Amino acid sequence: MAIQYGITGGTAKAIAESVERGVAEGALAPGAALPPVRRLADQLGVSPGTVATAYKELRRRGIVVTRGRGGTVVAAAPAVGSRRPPKVPAGLRDLAGGHPDPALLPALVPPGRLSPGARSHRSAPRLARLEDEVRAWLGTDGVPTEQVTFAHGALDLVGRLLSVELRPGDSVAMEDPGYHHLLDLVAALGLRAVPVAVDDEGVRPDALREALHGGVRAVVCSPRAQNPYGGCFSVERRDALVDVLADGPEVLVVENDHASAVADAPLRTLTASGLTRWVHVRTVSKFLGTDLRWAAAACDPTTLARHDGRLLLTSGWVSHLLQETVHGLLTDVGTQGLVARARETYGVRRAALLRELAGRGIAAHGASGLNVWVPVRDESAVVNGLRSYGWWVAAGARFRLAAGPGVRISVAELEPADAARLASDFAAVLGESEATYGG
Structure with missing residues (x-):
């Protein structure tokens, strides 16, 4: 579908800046199609070569991609500010960030010995x-x-x-x-x-x-x-x-x-x-x-x-x-002990969620680390459905190139008791959305 945003500029640099501004401000969403080179050149009163140069620069910087007969479109994760993940809505349990549990991190104390002079x-x-x-x-x-x-x-x-x-x-x-x-x-x-x-x-x-x-x-x-x-x-x-x-x-x-x-x-x-x-x-x-x-x-x-x-x-x-x-x-010996405890704790929390999901017939992946990947049929339905239950998980779209859809759940702060409730809510969401879980 062609874009409605009005691209401006009389030079390749100005045209590229106009497109980037539209992406950064959200007026050009990922997947939005840019006008064909000759059409935009006619609209702006410039040569097709000028528009082609602008598009080439945008491709080089990862802001747009070219899909053959599909034309030039805004990249799925354009390299400007708008590609940042959405903010966590107020009142939701954040399982989307992938961050460690603050309770399992050491206190950061500046060193007593500082670099002498400039x-x-x-x-x-x-x-x-x-x-x-x-x-x-x-x-x-x-x-x-x-x-x-x-x-x-x-x-x-x-x-x-x-x-x-x-x-x-x-x-x-x-x-x-x-x-x-x-x-x-x-x-x-x-x-x-x-x-x-x-x-x-x-x-x-x-x-x-x-x-x-x-x-x-x-x-x-x-x-x-x-x-x-x-x-x-x-x-x-x-x-x-x-x-x-x-x-x-x-x-x-x-x-x-x-x-x-x-x-x-x-x-x-x-x-x-x-x-x-x-x-x-x-x-x-x-x-x-x-x-x-x-x-x-x-x-x-x-x-x-x-x-x-x-x-x-x-x-x-x-x-x-x-x-x-x-x-x-x-x-530091104390920090080494804390890290060992964190490693064990994260393993327990990840295993608990995988076990609870499996008990409800939901296949998931997480052989190591702080995250669990759950393949789903409809990412938006699952993310929004879990939001209604008070959970915030990451839609898989920003992690994928050609892989199938899924959601990422960060387990670093998810206690085993909470894992059971999350898995139950997950199963309810799948049922409510009538999604066929394909794995």
Whole structure:
């Protein structure tokens, strides 16, 4: 259906800005069709080449996509402010955010030793003692740690690497369903996300093989606590994926172990198998604090050089105050005990919801991590139905590329007693909407 929003502008830049403004303000919704190039050119009194250039820039930035005969439409998750998830309505129990339980996070206390004076840390961007701790942390799980680096979170690292390694128009193999911020990031960089199906053991080898044959330049995957599906690599699955990746030795493999310490599953990493180009990244936001925007990464020498070279030209280094805080928490015995309790608690809560749903004939997925994925026939009917019972869950649309519909339920703060009530309400909603649960 053609849009009603009035696009304006006499130059390619002005036309692109007009479209972006319409998307940001909500006047152009995801899926809205833009006018054909020649029609808009006639309306604005410009050449078709000017409009084509504007559309090309919008595609490069992930704001629109072109669907062949279907024309140019606003992307499902356009890379502007309107792609943020909706606010939680007042009075509802929030199970949509994917955040850890605040009661299971340590108190954040600024370090007593502050960096002296106003000086640059470009020559020594990483604290040696934190590097040592990271090597021990990752090495215990079998990740090679000859080269390690830090970043301002996993998205910061992935975005920096993809922008250095790839060019607009290149394709990236992405988990489907997958983490919506990563999907948005790939689109914002002007890259093409190639959906790779997942199951309870993570990325499916057949889907990854198809993506590699299609020419992807990078693969982004989660070895455990996959978000939102919850899959985790088995030994057999890891070995099968390693065999597939042998056909693409120059492909950059990004392993995002975002939940690590609270994933409630062992790490079966791809990185110890002799890959040519790889990076394993971990954050601490799920178990030390959501405001600790820090990530550790181990990688091959080429990836290290390219990442750190670009970091040097931008922020230069990760704050040493932040590094001091992270080091203090990682090495604190009390915090280590709290993290262990969080890991156990999240496992119990996730298992309780899966059990309660299964008892009512509702199949769901969540082999590890903080989320449960429930396939449904009609996402809107389920989300709105659960809202009427006082629950707020995440519609699956923003996590999906080609996968079937579903909803994501975050279990971090869901006590087992509450899980029974939620499952009962879920079953009632399915009955009330007369949805045929397809799994």
